[in-house]
Amino acid sequence: MKNNLPLKLVIMIILFILAFVFSMLSGAGDISFVQMLKALFSNADENTLIIINKIRLPRFILAVVAGAGLASSGCIFQGILRNPLADPFTLGISGGSAFGASIAFALGLSAIGWIYIPMCAFIGAIIAIFLVYALNIKKGFDSNSMILSGVVASYIFSAMVMLIFAILSSDKLFSAFMWLMGNLSSFDERLLMPVSIVIIIGILILCLFGNLINVITLGEQKASSLGINTARTVKYIFLLSSLITASAVSCCGVIGFVGLMMPHIMRKIVGNDHRVLIPLSAFAGAIFLPVCDTLSKTLLAPVEMPVGVLTSIVGGLFFIILLLKPGRKFAL
């Protein structure tokens, strides 16, 4: 495979700019390209300013950050779990946050303050992370036992979510349901800054570990004989990428397939060297999620569909096409 990295990077940058323009121009209220530039860089009429700078730009940034976070942590989970089908949710993180958010909705906390839903979702995710962590301390963070404990945690949490739904009144049920589907429309702007900082710093740190993750994919024995304390390293990388996932999920709900599909596509395009793969998966997620979010706003306008529904449909179709492609073996 010819690895024409600079060219691929340029193409991605162009795609990113297109995604930005698309996100800024689509939606209710006609805004032209020139108006958009004016609003961003100088001054424009108040209406345009509000739409671009107060509504669309923050939402675009959130989509970029969340997409990058989900895609890069997916890439890392695939690496440390040595499983190309792992994603940020394999380890039960989404289950935990769904559980936390559902409790918040059931108690009516969303009416009291904006912070409660993301906070409870985040706490739920942290509980799930520590459950998996605690179950694996004795097992030395072996990939099979991590996947198994993650799947078990997911099942338990989703059962509890169902239980909450069964006793929830219908108006609360709808907003909880919309949240669970993955939704960028209901986030509070005050969350944008802390979440972006956590995710961006997390991704930057994880980018440094690319070669470490390469070596960890060779299994515990080889990694250890190359001088790595495998269990400890896997533990720290797991905690850090879980934190990224939890931050993303707590403010935009469960958005499926981004963390599975983006690393998959990038593995095909740039190969499997995680030093390159992690940053570029993050970049791909940062392009894909804003586009999906904008489409989910506009496709069925004025009704807005949850972006998680769209990413799952796109992701599902993508894997069906992969399966139908003759000749090549599935996956990678």
Next chain:
Amino acid sequence: MIKIKNLSCGYNKIAVVDNISTDISECSFIGIIGKNGAGKTTLLKSLSGLLKPYSGNIFINGTDIYKMKRNLLAKKLSFLPQNMPIDFPFIVKDFIMFGRFPHMNFFKYALKEDYKKIEEIMDFTETKEFAERSILELSGGERQKVLIAQTLAQETDIIAFDEPTSHLDIGSQSSIFRLLRILNIEHKKTIITTIHDLNAAGEFCSNLILMDKGTIFKSGTPTEVLNYKDIETVYNTTVVVKTNPVSNKPVVIPVFSDNK
């Protein structure tokens, strides 16, 4: 020199290797033989620093390897596990480069000298022709050579192999053992390998350790260890031991008769 002193180790508090003591001198080519479950791999893992002993010590040049920093041990001893998982289609030359990991700086980026080293190793192991291919596309024999190349990239004086030629055809098997012999004789590496094929063990190893039930049943030169009495006792089967007319090394032939 490696010194193993009263070593006991195993899994889940059950000792698989039971109170073993032996010395392995520099530049020797040691074959660990014995039945399945005799503790060969367990011994190998323990002396590679991967399995902490319940009691006893392993010293390399006088230093206890379990008191050494891992990264330091990784520059003295490399280990190739038997069933190493390869789950991603890495490009062969990148894959070999992973062996340089202990020598890289904090950011773990390969430098010019690392690339140079990899080139040499790919020439030596004859892996250059598939350097640009995905490791998952290679045949069993080719893949094994790449794995050995990766282990050599670690540049250690002691190299441990766990069954490096299991499920390979005799051609690939000999070419891999020839590589190991050159490493041993010309590059002065100490090689320790577990091996099931007694004839290859007799042909290539300078010393053999015959294990049985977690202890050393017998050790010595191939001619000393591969005699029909000891082999029949340990393996519980009838054999005939002959001499290879070319190398004068012992050859073990199992006898399948219905008389027993």
